Amino acid sequence: MGHARITLRTAAVGVVSAALIAGVAGLAPAAQAAPSVRFVDIPGDGGTVLKANVVTPAGDDGSRSYPLVVLPTSWGLPQVEYLAQAQKLADSGYVVLTYNVRGFWQSGGQIEVAGPPDVADASRVIDWALAHTPADPARIGMAGVSYGAGISLLAAAHDKRVRAVAALSGWADLIGSIYSGRTQHVQAGALLDGVGTVTGRESPEVRRIFDRFYASDLAAEQEMTDWGRERSAATYVDRLNRNGAAVMLAGAWGDSIFPVNQDADFYGRLTVPKRLELRPGDHATPEITGLFGLPNDVWTDTGRWFDHYLRGVDNGIDREQPVQLKPRTGGGYETYPDWKSLASDDRKFALAGSTTIHANVDSGADGGTVFLSSILDQVAQLPPMALIPLLPRRWAAVWQSERYTTPQRVRGTVTLHTTLTPTAESGTFIAYVYDVGPLGVGKLVTHAPYAWHGRAPGEPFGVDLDLFSTAYDVPAGHRLAVVADTVDPLYTEHNPSGAQLTFSSPQDDPSYVSVPVREQ
Template sequence: QQADARAVGDPARIGVGGVSYGAGISLLASAHDPRIKAVVALSGWADLVESIYSGRTQHVQAAALLGATGRLTGRPGPELNRILGDFLASDLAREQEMIDWGRKRSPAEHVDRLNANGTAVMLGNAWGDTIFPPNQYASFFEKLTGPKRLEFRPGDHATAEGLGLFGLPNDTWDNARRWFDRHLRGERNGVDTEQPVQIKSRSSSGYEGYADWKSVGSAGTEKLALADTEHLFTGVNTGADGGIVLLSSTLDQFTKIPPMASVPLLPRAFAAVWQSDRLGSERRVRGTARLHTTVTPTRSDGTFVAYLYDVGPLGIGKLVTHAPHTFHGKTPGRPFGVDLDLFSTAYDVPAGHRLALVIDTVDPLYAEYNPTGAQLTFSSPRQDPSYVSVPLGAR
């Protein structure tokens, strides 16, 4: 039997691949077993904490969906049930325990082992993945030193490669097969000579290749100054939000219709709004937009969500990207600085449109910690101006 097995495969040159849970497990296995020479991890996690607890905010829809899927397809153990229950209940007394649990199960914590093994790693994800957002994959990719490839496409969790699971034509799986053929069979099919970062914009067709992740948004930045002080009350959903887990980004993938909001009609008592002038030329947003601002709370705990919109002539904003942020233990009335990375994306803003940053405090995707009656003030001190920096790609 061993001879038969060796006749059809080399036990010292194993390839593993998976989607979602299978992707994360494939990466973890590759870090701990040097026989695995190539891995394809699609719509997975590299950093479990950053995936569902970014900005110190519970991604409650994502976590609830993961928990429900686990119960439908498996038998979660008592440890997982307890951790997930504490997470969804926002039990801050167990926050560090939950973070430690997530880190232990994060491939990013074992990247040195992957690099020592020389494993060839291909990562694929969707820009709008509401379960495992793209930022954590991009950061992980940059830490890999062996053969590597990173692909980002429009869509949500597993939707970019979903049709390929049924045997239908699919770019993701075509490239996965090429990856295995090159790094397991030694076929010279060109996959390792292409630019290692391949992305597709949410606004256009065709792929863009880059030498590394940092090059994606290397053509400059569009900086939107957040000069005016904005004061808002918390606890109200203004209509600006990130959509619905799995559904909204899938709709964007197939129809190019992302979550939208009428920016002029947003209630200014509950939403802070800053807009650019009309853009004289197209802006190709590529990479990770970053918010820098100063916040003064009236309570020690709170949550806000920042949204970047593409605003057309009629004031309808199409969501470009967003991210949540939660704080605890702050002194009421004392300002503090916030630096927040929004979720990475590729989106083309047409000439004549505006960029708008909107901040409110309630989004169904996330838990929120705003006590009743709490207020937030966003300011731009002269010595430390507030802004959102938007990375741009070449035309």
């Protein structure tokens, strides 16, 4: 575990450093060319100094007010992150204020992971903008990528002045993101921890949570869950609905930090004007080109969202189908009236028989590597792969469907139901679904981990598992394979040495996988 943390922290430093160098090189000239940019210090909650910049429309003479957009920075990035987009928004008639969240770079305070001080900071930033810029108090929006997205949603739930939000590659449910299936997403956690350690100052509470996360401290599980819920917009969805801010959510199918399931669940609970956009890629990769001022669909729609809900522009975004997605396997945008309309049929195939596997050995079926795997899927349609016929059956349970005579357009959330009998009270398994071609090469369609604790050894129990939502087209002539094993570098393993797992399909409760499919 220690070596993995060091390796991921080193990689995180490299990723952040490259992003910052590119950001400074790509954004600084635009900032210098725009006299409307000024760098300021803003007193946040408790007087903590937040480093920020303000971009106002060119030629502003103080005679009118403008809608305000506030952009909190992403995890580990400085306040210049959004300058290219801030300039574009200012050119369209907005006052834009971007600020470095507390605990990172030159801002004061400690990292609170979107805790109450961060939410209060957002309100203090709005206060400052209303007092020191020509911002209109009736037209305030917030947006951000990743960490900035999470803070923006939380701020809208706690501050009624926020009238529109664009949350890009963010989270709605923090525990449902990095602790789904009651399993620590250890690579994602280590990456966040590494970036935070290098670019900021973690609070003692955050350091304790990370340490208990790595240690799989069951005694602290409730504390971690409560800590995460306080930092999740899903906890305050009723407040968001009462406050009425229009909410746009955008994410990536392969987001290895904030899987899109939690966005889809949250979206379904919103009753305000809303929009959900999903594209191929990993965490924040669909938005990244826009940060350098390049054409980018996510940022274009963010501007349209604010134009309509803050400036009153009749651009039609409110009349479009609100769920917009691009499949991972290519093609243009598909549009739907709601999440449940993605699939028109749920096709089940049986996980028949009884299969016993041994724990503690990686079978070769894996979810990939944080960032790298989903980026390869995004740019080259090369997801993690496995040679299904050669997977060792001692360590992997394998079931396969019949070959499909027509393409299968998988849309939404694959679910698995099975009966599991472990030899130990705690354990982990990971379920994978592969698209298997004629030569037996499987391309990963989706997966998810599942862990349990406190079970009686030798006693069977039912498992219902939602795999990570996706949009993937299985070609005609291919089949689907379901694989279960016990080790994946993305996740913490809870199986003691020598443990065995038996998957069975009782006659009165048969095991199956249900695949949501869109008809042609």
